[in-house]
Amino acid sequence: MTVTVPGPTLGVVGGGQLGRMLAEAASPLGVDVVVLDPTPNCPASRVADQIVGAFDDPDAMAELAARADALTFEIELADPDLLDELADEEDIEVHPSPDALRTIEDKLVQKRTFGEAGIPIPPFHRVDDAADLHAALDEFGAVMLKARTGGYDGRGNVPVTSPDEVEDALDSLGGPAMAESFVEFERELSVIGVRGTDDIRTFPVGENVHEDEILYETIVPARTNDEVTDEADRVAREVLSHLPGRGVFGIELFETSDGDVLVNEVAPRPHNSGHWTIEGALSSQFEQHIRAVLGWPLGATDRRSPTVMANILGTVGSARESKLGGLDAPLSESGVSLHWYGKDEVRPLRKMGHLTAVGNSDADVESLLERARTLRDGVEFL
Structure with a gap:
């Protein structure tokens, strides 16, 4: 080309x-x-x-x-x-291929595809009715019930820990589901991978902090050891090898208490946990996606610096017109960038924007995280 x-x-x-x-x-x-x-x-x-x-x-x-x-x-x-x-x-x-979308959009199909390929995943159970969910509880003890399609940002995920919760959990989803065994994990990780015309590249492994099933922060480098990051990268590349078409894929992972890496979910597109790449990498996930989809040569995925991305989420309360204040502090800080998404309405836990903070040394990642949190928590919706 x-x-x-x-x-x-x-x-x-x-x-x-x-x-x-x-x-x-x-x-x-x-x-x-x-x-x-x-x-x-x-x-x-x-x-x-x-x-x-x-x-x-x-x-x-x-x-x-x-x-x-x-x-x-x-x-x-x-x-x-x-x-x-x-x-x-x-x-x-x-691109990515519609076949990749078919595989990923249904969480049960996604899990079966990866499991059959030998990719490490948590144990799971198909759920069509209450009997299936009871069987999953008997097998796993406690589960995360997930809508097979349409769920995002924690929506469509319901923890179920006892038989008394079965009916309400199924009613809340209102459709076909799958039950995944709870994973005892040390941390959640993610890898942004990209498939080009003839090669696969990955960005450095990130660590994700969630609350209420919503991504709050991504920390790069992840606060884990080299063996785990190497395994996370290997697993991510294995996932990419089983998904057709070109483009960026967001691959969410669990690091277990035993040091294993399991695939949680995959998105066939740029991912919130990859927003750090805009300031923190030599090329962003968005530039890479464009290059890959068009069949152009891919850019470098090396990290420029330690980076923390902190999401700006809608606060609890009534929906209202979106306007953000308290920005003097983050805009005055060296190495801090603001991204505002331009959504017209604030809703609780809706992703309205994010802040990115970059540092100079990997040893400073804890202070960088605290800095990003403080600046993010200082902004307010007006």
């Missing part, structure tokens, strides 16, 4: 914060972006053209394909069958 700029136009299914950051990364490369999203004036519309339409609207999707030279998606609600049809009818490349 010969790369020239101005370059092609990339069509993106989804115009949330990931679509916005994809468009921001595309601009310096000479790549235009058009997004499809059902929400008028979606976050990505500030920096990209928008087609307003549902993710499964054939006409809107056909318009997106007509305006683009390649297609990708930033949300698992994209319809893989429709993407396949467009690839054939419009003669347009879609």
Whole structure:
């Protein structure tokens, strides 16, 4: 392939914060972006053209394909069958492959695929009814009940620890589910991996801090030993080898108390735990995704510096217009960057933006984390 700029136009299914950051990364490369999203004036519309339409609207999707030279998606609600049809009818490349989306969008299919490939995963059980969930409790003792499709940011995940909780848990999900054995883990890790035309690259291993199933911070380098990070990278590359198509994949992992690494979940797109790469790596996950989807050479994934990403989440209370204050401190701090996603409405625990803090020495990662938390906790919604 010969790369020239101005370059092609990339069509993106989804115009949330990931679509916005994809468009921001595309601009310096000479790549235009058009997004499809059902929400008028979606976050990505500030920096990209928008087609307003549902993710499964054939006409809107056909318009997106007509305006683009390649297609990708930033949300698992994209319809893989429709993407396949467009690839054939419009003669347009879609990456990652719709087959990868089919594998990942259903958590049961995802777990079965990885388990059959010999990739380490927690024990799991299919759940179609109360009897299945009772059987899973008898086998595992306590489980995380997960909706098979549609769950994100902790939604669709319900811990179940006793038979008395079975009916309420199933009612809360309202559809097919899977039960995964609780894992006694030391920490949660993630690897952002990228599949190019003929190679696989990974970013350094990150450590994720969750509360209420929501990602609060990502810390790079992860506060673990070299053996664990090497194994996490190996497992991530094994996952990538079993997912077709080009692009970035976010791979969430558990480090167990025994030092083993298990795959938790995989996203076929840039991932919140990879936002640190914008300031903390030689190329960001978003630039890498664009390069990979277009079939361009991949960039370097080396870390520039120790980095902490802290999410800015909506506070508990009524939904209201979004406006953030208390920014004098983070904007005055050397090595701190603000990312605001441009969402119109604040809702409890909704990801509204993030702060990134970079340091000079790996030995300072604890103080860097405390710094990022203090600055993040000092901002407020007005």
